[in-house]
Amino acid sequence: MADATELPVVGPSPAISEVDVPSLAAWLAARGEPAYRARQILAGAHRTDAAGFADLTDLPAALRDALADAFRFSTIADSHVIGADGGMTAKAVHELADGQRIESVLMRYPARGAAAERTTICISSQAGCAVNCPFCATGQAGFGRQLTPAEIVDQVLHWHRPPWRALGDASRGHYNIVFMGMGEPLNNADRVFEAVHMLNDPDRLGIGARHITVSTSGVVPAMDRMVEELPQVNLAISLHAATDSLRDELVPINRKWPVAEVVAAGRRFAARTGRRVSLEYVMIHGVNDTPEQAGGLVELAEGWRSHVNLIPLNPTPGSRWSGTPPEGIRRFVAQLEAGGVPVTVRDTRGREIDAACGQLHAQLAGRALRDARAGAAAGTARA
Ligand code: SAH
Ligand code: SF4
Numbered sequence: 001m002a003d004a005t006e007l008p009v010v011g012p013s014p015a016i017s018e019v020d021v022p023s024l025a026a027w028l029a030a031r032g033e034p035a036y037r038a039r040q041i042l043a044g045a046h047r048t049d050a051a052g053f054a055d056l057t058d059l060p061a062a063l064r065d066a067l068a069d070a071f072r073f074s075t076i077a078d079s080h081v082i083g084a085d086g087g088m089t090a091k092a093v094h095e096l097a098d099g100q101r102i103e104s105v106l107m108r109y110p111a112r113g114a115a116a117e118r119t120t121i122c123i124s125s126q127a128g129c130a131v132n133c134p135f136c137a138t139g140q141a142g143f144g145r146q147l148t149p150a151e152i153v154d155q156v157l158h159w160h161r162p163p164w165r166a167l168g169d170a171s172r173g174h175y176n177i178v179f180m181g182m183g184e185p186l187n188n189a190d191r192v193f194e195a196v197h198m199l200n201d202p203d204r205l206g207i208g209a210r211h212i213t214v215s216t217s218g219v220v221p222a223m224d225r226m227v228e229e230l231p232q233v234n235l236a237i238s239l240h241a242a243t244d245s246l247r248d249e250l251v252p253i254n255r256k257w258p259v260a261e262v263v264a265a266g267r268r269f270a271a272r273t274g275r276r277v278s279l280e281y282v283m284i285h286g287v288n289d290t291p292e293q294a295g296g297l298v299e300l301a302e303g304w305r306s307h308v309n310l311i312p313l314n315p316t317p318g319s320r321w322s323g324t325p326p327e328g329i330r331r332f333v334a335q336l337e338a339g340g341v342p343v344t345v346r347d348t349r350g351r352e353i354d355a356a357c358g359q360l361h362a363q364l365a366g367r368a369l370r371d372a373r374a375g376a377a378a379g380t381a382r383a
Helices: 021-030 037-045 061-070 137-141 149-160 189-200 220-229 244-250 259-273 291-301 326-338 359-364 369-375
Strands: 076-084 089-096 101-109 118-122 126-128 143-146 175-179 212-216 234-238 277-283 306-312 343-345
Touching: 021 037, 076 149, 089 149, 101 126, 101 149, 118 149, 149 189, 189 212, 189 220, 212 220, 220 234, 220 259, 234 259, 259 277, 277 291, 277 326, 291 306, 291 326, 306 326, 326 343
Parallel strands: 118 175, 175 212, 212 234, 234 277, 277 306, 306 343
Antiparallel strands: 076 089, 089 101, 101 118, 126 143
């Protein structure tokens, strides 16, 4: 984390999510302020009702002004948000200090029967992605740069703060944070792991590791690091094909870590942590939805703590592929179930706002976020 006493000569000032209690205390000491204010400032920055330092009214006004001069409230410079599903889903394109753009998505699920309301926040780990999966809008756009831990955490804070206040009392726990936005989290493992520890930090959001899921295209060495360093975080593997010849095409990183190695790493994670690993499988019509692939998938998934999650393809603009029709999905599900493999079909939440990986970003490329906001349809622009 940045030392808040060493303000950069060039570039933006540190964000509050980039400083820790000791460095904040040092900055306060230099101003003759008591050290206890450090925790007070950090707590204020994580309140659901604070949109800026000016809202931290339990601090003296002069200190609020000094904080606003020395720190940014977020590493996110600007956000364009659109809503769908009657406000139950919202997607943001965030602009960072250097102009890079990333995405995050908020999905709320209403209370149903005995189940309480749930909230899922989907965040990005990189600006762009180098893995280059041909069905993914992020992959098509190429790699921008790694995100810092603060840039990762600030996407969650964006939805935690006004006007969304999406997490409410984080300690109650009816929410999930998923690394399923832009980027391959395990190609940015050090910073993603630090961001997870920051999300866990009781002085910050205090989000339990069991509420966090890392989704990977199969970076095997970093999957093994997760066993040691993040054993309580959920692991999802984007498998998408049961054979190397097809997976080489759909998830090109397969040429480095083929199917057998990726599944073996998943099995190690499940065996060592006792946690069920999710195998993500995007359903592409006539490509990976065949009985042969389903049969191969049964062989890969059976006999260990795994679970298959089918995702209907959300076709990217100009895509040569379409999603498997419902009847094809039913057949695929039946074959997996006959093989004894637990399977669910992911709901296609946010399709109307292009919530899949990188698509809204692609649509807004080259346009100022301000202009995009002005052009948004009435009733969909929420913030
Ligand atoms: N890079 C990581 C995490 C981000 S992608 C990974 O690939 O796992 C999150 C999920 O969205 C992945 O399972 C990915 O395959 C899926 N996805 C990407 N593009 C999609 C599309 N057009 N339709 C449906 N799912 C898509
Ligand atoms: Fe990268 Fe995941 Fe998209 Fe593949 S699916 S290009 S790994 S973000």
